[in-house]
Amino acid sequence: MTSEKYSLIIIGGGITGLSCALAWVKNRDPSQYPVLLLEKQPIVGGMVTTFKRKGYSFDTAQLIPDPVELFRYLQIDCELKKYEGYFSRIFLVNSNQVTGINIPSGYNAFMEMLLQRYPAEQKSIRKFFSYSQQMFGELKNLKLEPTLPDLIKLLFVCPKIVKNSSKTFSKYFRSFGFTNPELIEVFDVFAAFSGLPAERAVTMMTVGAMNTSLTGAFRPAQNFIHLPHIMKRKAIELGCQVRTRAKVKKIIIEDGRAAGVQLDNGETLYSEHIITTIDTKVAMHDLVGIDILQQVDPKYAAKAQQVKMSPSAVTISLGIDTGIDLAALGLDCGYNVITTGKGTFEKLFQAFDRGEYLLDQRCFHAAVICPSLTTGGKPTVIIRVVPVPMGNWKELRDNNTALYKEKKEEIADFYIRQVERYLIPDLSKHIVVRDIATPATFERYSGSPTGSNYDMSPYPDNFGLKRLKMRTPIKNLYQPKFSHGLWPSMQAGLQVVDMITGGEIMNGYSRYRTEYT
Template identity: 25%
Template sequence: MGKPFKSGYDVIIIGSGVGGLTAGALLSKAGLSVCILEKEPHVGGYLAGFRRKDFRFDTAIHWLNQCGPEGVAGKIFSILGKDHPVAIPQKRIRRYIGNHHDYLLTNNPEELKAAWIKEFPHEKKGIDRFFKAAKKIGAAFNEYSTVFRTEESMGFWERIKNKLPLIRFGSAFIPHLGYSGEEGITKGLNRYFKEKKLHDIFAADGDVIGCMVPIGWAYYGDFQSPPRGGGQVIPEWLSYLVRYYHNDVFTNCQVEKVLVEGNEATGVVFKQRGEEIQLKANHVIAACDVETLYNKMLPASVLSNKLRKQLEEADIYSSSLTISIALDCSPGQLGFSEELIHISSDSATIEEHSGGDPLKSEIVVLTPSLRDQSLAPEGCGTLTVFMPAYMSFKDGWYTTKDEHGNYVRNEDYRRLKNEIAEVLIDRLSKIIAPDLPSHILFYDVATPVTHWRYTGNKQGTMMGAKPGKENMKNKVARYRTPISNLLIGGQWAELGGGVPIAVKAGTNAALLVLQKENKKAFRLLADYMDAKITAEVFESSGVFHAYDNSWKPKPTPAERKKS
């Protein structure tokens, strides 16, 4: 018999991704009673990770950013607990490999700039301007933590004052907006250099801003590797905090309905191991897929047809085919290093780089065990290979659908994903590591169907809705819903994705709850988010409950075996 549910809660949170867990931890620290309901057996969403034999794999981590002391995630984690998992700064960041190039971006981008100027001296002025523009974008992101409070929590004059820092942040991006797609990116890069070999470096990028962002982040040291133990230690720590304050995190709980009385959310109905359970709450935070919320958990009349269509047609990030590989040696012995490798082809279009054909697709390679040896047994290693992918490929990856619209996997599905994995491994062995196939102990393949199954995210998208003119115009991302006391609190509340966006969303959802439930806590957290007070002032106020920093990360499977 597990821990019993309470009769009611101040806040119920649907989903235990980083957004839901951040909201839960902050609200717990503020003294509210919280219950987090997760449909899967483990917390974490895209950071849940998994174990195969004595290897630990992250599900979706390419890199982290905004996790340093001054980043969005770093600032929030620091007020939650001094024992938070610490992301590791990267030195070797990104390797660009193509038919005729192989370049390395480090935490000193001037080295890459010098290499390009040496090879293409006739493009020196344009290369200088390109790196200067990228650095400006990096500077904007470096100040991102000063503009991460949502305007939905602000009064009229606060919103007016907030416009200036938002304008400063956006000014770095405005000159590059609109330069996307095959023709747009060529036109945008031509503003800096016309040399085709330089254009080919970004053959897989969809817009000019995407070409510049990695360089901009590198200028400000904003590339981090996951903490020791992998990305999953972040949700493990956050869920520990929620329970430390005597609140609840329950898994295997599939929420089916948000209870609404009048126009106010009053709780949820969910199933746990076949049993239907109803819980009451003063507030509900949906840190889950937003279309699932509106289409399955709420009455159809809640959302207008116009808003429903805008959500359906929102421009979202791709999903991926992900190969998690266990090696009988270190990846370093095969020619890999700690940096993220992007392999593209100058003969493939942007669309082909993400179209699902493994012979033409971009390949992204990561070596987690080189960054963190605790992820693999002694003498072994891990390799993660990504290929952009969409649910529409091969009619849903040859799956069928049941009467509830769920994807049903079959032998054709399994054969397809393994055939693609073999092609990608073969390409990788020819380009970087000829001996790779002979050192593979086993591998696990995830598709967009897999990502959809474990996260519930529309089409298995990795990061929700993209920043862009149409999504902004249609206000696709928002915290408040047409139902009072029902908030969006996961990545769908914001445009963009990744850990910092999830932390931002969870923090703002918690802030909006506190605005109604605890004015002192609201004001203190708002002032901290606005950089009006320091973490020390926040902690010494006594408004939020103290924490004894008692979390200890669990040993990885490899560490347990070694001991």
């Protein structure tokens, strides 16, 4: 037991935890308000990491929607590459036919592309873009913890957000009267960027993802692991203490308030405030204890138990020889999506709900990325497959290694065949290294029992004012977990420190903007 009492303990050293640390040291002198970040792994970064196999470097994360403003505020000095030209390509597969659609970077460029490609839909397209941009703009007026007068004001300053807050993205974009099936496919793929099919994702999440990625999609110029390393170095330089290999076993609650944490080595550390950035369900069930939560706030406890977690995934990381010219195939862009369309992503989610994944060449959806075209080094191809349920992956990995290996190779073979067929001819002949991450891999590294890649899913009933609140009913305990992605994770770090400091960063507003500083 240490005698030191911290002002803030942050549990988890992923991008959310590191953003909390940087936001804290920017606003509080750590010699007077000491802050400690605890990470169970030997390195920070969480989901954002880079691993090596036989001289090949593989990144987990691939894209950051426009982070420039947030990097500036958090003093993250990380060299970035911006995807100029087009940031994504969609390949719609129908039997043996493939239709390629390039999504240009820039909100207006994307709109112009759609106007030219679908002239009969011009009116709806213009209306959709103008309305969506205005709705995204309304975010600046949204408070994270609105008071009653704030809520009344919302009706006037955020009318579009209020109107669409419980709509799915599919219902939203169909209300503009789009009829062209291919155009509907394009919007469906955009919803997939927010981790759910258009039929399930809340409108604001997809509109937000669209706005932030179209204004600029970026990635670190070097491998992705540099980002959390740079954040950690800066946090330490500014006075934050960071301990790795420090697993929190329990959050100590005394008289309804969070008082400290207990590590798995038995050590106890006390703090005035505690932020947890680990899997939300694990934090509430295991670190706090659902019975304690129930005593303090049964509604919050019920919501924490019912909230749907995001799906897991399979990532196939391939190291290839130099016999394929990946750039000549147009792969130097953020994301390539190959999909059989016609509601494919929703069908895959229906299977996910049943605890299944489909391997069917008439119904598949995969993203293909070539990070080595940015980072240099030996050529790499990453295939991302979402959603994949946990099912019996963990059980197989723990008890039947041969079958586990067979199952993951089967998925990899299937997707490599599709990529070879529609995107990279002869891919399989050039593979030197293959590494397959399953839901069990994500479970092992992140500690999420569902292997969730994006924590809680952005369903309409868990978003905005309906989300599981960041300020938990346990006094001084906060969970700033946000569904899907690096941009929201950084934003959440700022939001929670803003909340603790009484609005010193952005005055209680939910989205950081330069003019607040």
